[in-house]
Amino acid sequence: MSVNAKVVIVGCGISGIAAAQRLVNAGFQHVQILEATARSGGRVKTGTLGDNIIEIGANWIHGPSEENPVFCLARQYGLLEPDALTPENQAMDVEGHPPWVPNFFSSSGRKLNAEDIYPAQEMFLELMSEGSKFESQGGEPWACVGDFIRSEAEQQAAEKWKDIDAATRCLRLCVISNMLKVECCVNGAHSMDEVGLGAYGLYKTLPGLDCTFPGGYEGVIKNLMSELPSDLVTYNRPVRCVHWNNTEMEENSVMIECDDEKKIAADHVIVTVPLGYLKKHHSTLFSPPLPLHKLHSVERLGFGTNNKIYVEFDSPWWDADCEVIYLVWEDEDGMLDQVPDVQRSWIKKLFGFTVLKPSERYGHVLCGWIAGHESEYMETLSEQEVTHTMTQLIRRFTGNPTVTPRRVLRSQWFHDPWTCGSYSYPGKGCSAQDLENMMEPLPTKGSLLQPLQVLFAGEATHPCYYSTVHGALLTGWREADRLISHYSAISTSEPPK
Ligand code: 6YU
Structure with missing residues (x-):
């Protein structure tokens, strides 16, 4: 033709x-x-941090398997590592939640025991999966995902965790605030209160472990x-x-x-x-x-903002097998994903970091994730201000007053005049x-x-x-x-x- x-x-x-x-x-x-x-x-944009190749925009192939045309093209062009091409990798169905090895740090400078945290994470993931089913049910008990999670989590916490000590219960609710901030990044939304519950299940995942x-x-x-x-x-x-x-x-x-x-x-x-x-x-x-x-x-x-803040260190302060670091604020047991005073405490919206792997290639580089209006405000600050705030944050959560990033680099998608946000x-x-x-x-x-x-x-x-x-x-x-x-x-x- x-x-x-x-x-x-x-x-x-x-x-x-x-x-x-x-x-x-x-x-x-x-x-x-x-x-x-x-x-x-x-929004597919690759950059560098020192000698390292980093992604300013899209990061992963979500669901790298036969049905994913980006995976098929990347394979055809020889752009992927052997691990990503294996049938096992393609068959792994994790519903968008890769089973990454986590480290948890708290705002009082302690490394948290994962066992104390898992029940909160498990409850949260179950609720998110339940939340995605209202689309096919033709009715929704709450208008937004945030209200649904809060009301269900409150009820379940009162029943399931009634016999545990108050401090652990409080910490678990703080973990739920952290998980809500993760979801803001995943969804590219300011708050899960802005994500419709009825339509949440429209998004479909493909099999394959993100690569x-x-x-x-x-x-x-x-x-x-x-x-x-x-x-x-x-x-x-x-x-x-x-x-x-x-x-x-x-x-x-x-x-x-x-x-x-x-x-x-x-x-x-x-x-x-x-x-x-x-x-x-x-x-x-x-x-x-x-x-x-x-x-x-x-x-x-909706179209919100999700930004990255890359931070490079001379040596790691996280475990060798760690793939994701969560920062839990111990004063956030209200299951909220928005900070009250954006200018003063925007950094509290950053949920944590993913670890760039393998370290033989990247050295010790973390990618921080921050969504919403707090992220949009971060874009207006100078590089020095962002670096200073990141340094203070990491010193506080590790309890180590000497940790100092070698380099910091952030994305600024909201102020990109041809994008005006992330996704x-x-x-x-x-x-x-x-x-x-x-x-x-x-x-x-x-x-x-x-x-x-x-x-x-x-x-x-x-x-x-x-x-x-x-x-x-x-x-x-x-x-x-x-x-x-x-x-x-x-x-x-x-x-x-
Ligand atoms: C993915 C990932 N990823 C992180 C971050 C961002 C995005 N995405 P484009 O904008 O590319 O092109 C439009 C062009 O038009 C552009 O060049 C403009 O300059 C031009 N233009 C504008 N105005 C114009 C004018 N007036 N005249 C002429 N030209 C004009 N996707 O698969 N994996 O890891 C991530 C991530 C920080 C910013 C992402 C990811 C999104 C993709 O990057 C994005 O969808 C596509 O690149 C868009 O391509 P396009 O062609 O449409 O537009 C459960 C559940 C929840 C649901 N969500 C879960 C999914 C999670 C998505 N997560 C993404 C996460 C990351 C980390």
Whole structure:
């Protein structure tokens, strides 16, 4: 098939690249990507800390197994380590909770006994799994995940832990606050009070134990880009407005207006901008504006901030087998995941660290995780202030007043003008219909206007793998396939020449 229709893709993240790849391979002759920044990859972004390769954006392949297209591509390009490729690794079904070896430290400078903590962790994980079932039950006892967890945990703690001493019970409730902060990072939400309980179960996990890229996640982007024509992407070309339903134009139905005043006519545009950007700029990005039902879904879906703070040390203060470090504040038994005074105590939102492994490659590097408004505030501080606060935090939790990081590096996704946060989650009152609305092309069904003028891809448009790289990639393929089917239907319905 050779198709002359002109397709413009807005955004050169994995979804935009995937759409272009599929269209070019199907014979589309005029495909162009317009990217606001000077690079490809969007939220797949690899950087360095000293000599170490680190991820500023996406970290893991979630569920690396046959059904995961990112895993399949990474395997094909030879980007993964042998461990990740084994059938055992692919078959391991951990429902998104890798069984990492933890260390717990408390704000009074003690290393906590894992046995004291496990009952709280176990209860929390059971509740989270229960929370994901309301989606299929068609009813929810609470509007948000946070209220559900608190009310159930309170009740269960009163029953199950009635005979244990007050200090241990209190500590376990502090652990639940910590677990809520972990979930804020997983979901990219300010608080679990903002994550809808009814739609929480929409997210689906794939089998496979999450794995990383030894040479960096951007390897997938580089390999995909090398298969595309070199002039396909125009960098530093932000799109200001997509004019659709353009009855004045003679041939093409869409006109794309760029920040530098350049105007590009097209038959179809695939918009892949992040939901955070869409929330902020939808009123100027589309003319005419988005239909109301689509706009309501843009508003109902959540898009929050999750940032990383990498910290490198000369020697480790954690156990050799430790994979994750949790920091438990002993004054937080209210099962809250938000700090009362963001400016003074933003650091309390950082749940802890994942350990970069193997140490032979990375040395002693930790990746701190912090979500929400506290994370957005952290972005405004100078590097010195962040380093100082991290140093004080670690000294306090280890009880060692001399521990000093060698290097610190943080991400700043909220203040990235082309992302405006990290990734999407189902907000309160969300349902599967909202994700359907997100992916619905314009003009909507039933219209007599030229179909498929504006199509939507990007992680926030995937019905069950939103917030992931594989979800984003699949949406790019989905929208390309929509156009491919459209043109194959036209060509088969044409009379033979
Ligand atoms: C994953 C992971 N991961 C950590 C952090 C972040 C993300 N994700 P893009 O934004 O890439 O592309 C859009 C482009 O558009 C971009 O280049 C812009 O510059 C451009 N643009 C914008 N405006 C424009 C304009 N006007 N004109 C022109 N161009 C414009 N995913 O699989 N594993 O470990 C993580 C993580 C800190 C920030 C992640 C992870 C998310 C992915 O990175 C993200 O989904 C995709 O890269 C998005 O690709 P895209 O093409 O859509 O947009 C139970 C349950 C709960 C549910 N959640 C659980 C899942 C957990 C998800 N966890 C992620 C965690 C981490 C750590």
